[in-house]
Amino acid sequence: MTTRARGRTQSGAAADADAGEASQWRHTALDARPGFLIRRLHQIHVALFVEECAPEGITPVQYSILTALEQMGPSEQIALSRAVGLDRANTADVIGRLVERRFIQRRGSRTDKRKKVAELTDVGRALLGRLETGVARAHERTLAALPPADRKQFMAYLLTLVETNNELSRTPVMREGKRKAGGDES
Template identity: 50%
Template sequence: MTTDLPTTSLPSLDDLPGHYIRRLQQIAVALFMDELKDWNLTPVQYAALNAAARMPDIEQGALARAIGFDTSTTGGVVDRLERQGLIVRKQSPQDRRVRLLATTAAGRALLDEVQPGVAQVQERILAPLPAEERPLFLRMLRTLVEANNELSRAPREMPDGR
């Protein structure tokens, strides 16, 4: 026996910002995969490679926090990037148990090569907005993410203030 709630008590998905945020994330991933299909690179792999290039010799846990991903997901991503020759793990001179990450020449070359496509993804995401509204949208989006960062399963934390 089933009992259905009257539909008038349910909010419309059109009134739920979370619904639109989830949809926009799906759209952003689809656009990324479309623009970068020739490189077989995912958005998470790009984030990890970008962060490792910007923060040489970063510890893997710090990389996970810098890109806002859990450590197990980041570990798998780093494993794949290492197998592709885009990242290397080095032993820390201060602590032999710690592995530091650095991009290889091939990793840096890939970042340079995909940068126009990454920029095109951003343009495509924002294309429906008038140019003058895009900075406001980005500012508001950043405010929401930063204000709710600690509620995430993997809060973002930039090492050394970077």
Template identity: 45%
Template sequence: MLADFPLDALPGHYIRRLQQIAVAVFLEETAEFGITPVQFAALQAVRQQPGLDQRSLARTIGYDTSTIGGVVDRLEKRGLLQRQASPSDRRVRQLVLTTEGERVLMLIIAPMQRAQHRMLAPLPPDQRDEFLRMLVALVQGNNELARAPGELG
């Protein structure tokens, strides 16, 4: 016998829907740059830690190591980041932002922040920090269950 589980009682359903909304709002606000949320995360992580290799980048942003190469390929093709040989291990390619990558990151900050504000706008201002705190707790508490566990800050 199948149990009847209404979707509106399942947190996973709302988490999936919120992810769809978050991506849609981000893409709408940042449309002129043609950057996805994952590409933004990758650029920001490389900006914060120049010289990351692809595996470390994937771990830093919680992205699958088998598909991060495609993200890096697209960003490199657009001239936003470069792969450079590591001085200590020629097999390792370190990632660095290009001048254009730095420029795009600086320009995308305001639209990215508008997207974040729009995502939280339905909540009363006094509940937004608490909501973010709860999201972080859920991700931290379930990180090891992820297909691509991330480094937690």
């Protein structure tokens, strides 16, 4: 058999294997599919977060922006977008709502007037302090069905899945080591 014919046979076998896997998922119950379960777990966690943080009326995405600002310091909106995995338009919208509630302030960049820099306010810092217990409870309740040792392993698996597939996302998250300075130093 020639190298060329062998290559066709191998790629044909790979196509057959792919078709077999696709058929397997098609005949798998919804509640046994990873995508379905991940989406359901996300819905459940959001419900727990909203319940635990109801008095403050804050969403998980708003909390992510506030937390990113606390960790990064004053940051351009694009840096925040990359830090939380949210597209620019939605990031600007969330920031606008947080500005209205005085949790953050926004100003033009000192180095590039076309760019906007967001900064956590004292009111925003106080909010994060008030949210700390409720957010912790939401995270704990999300993982509560797992034995403590399995929670750590589950989190490690989640991190592996997310980091391995990060670039496939419409809004890949830039990790600390890969991120350029988010602040507006001038």
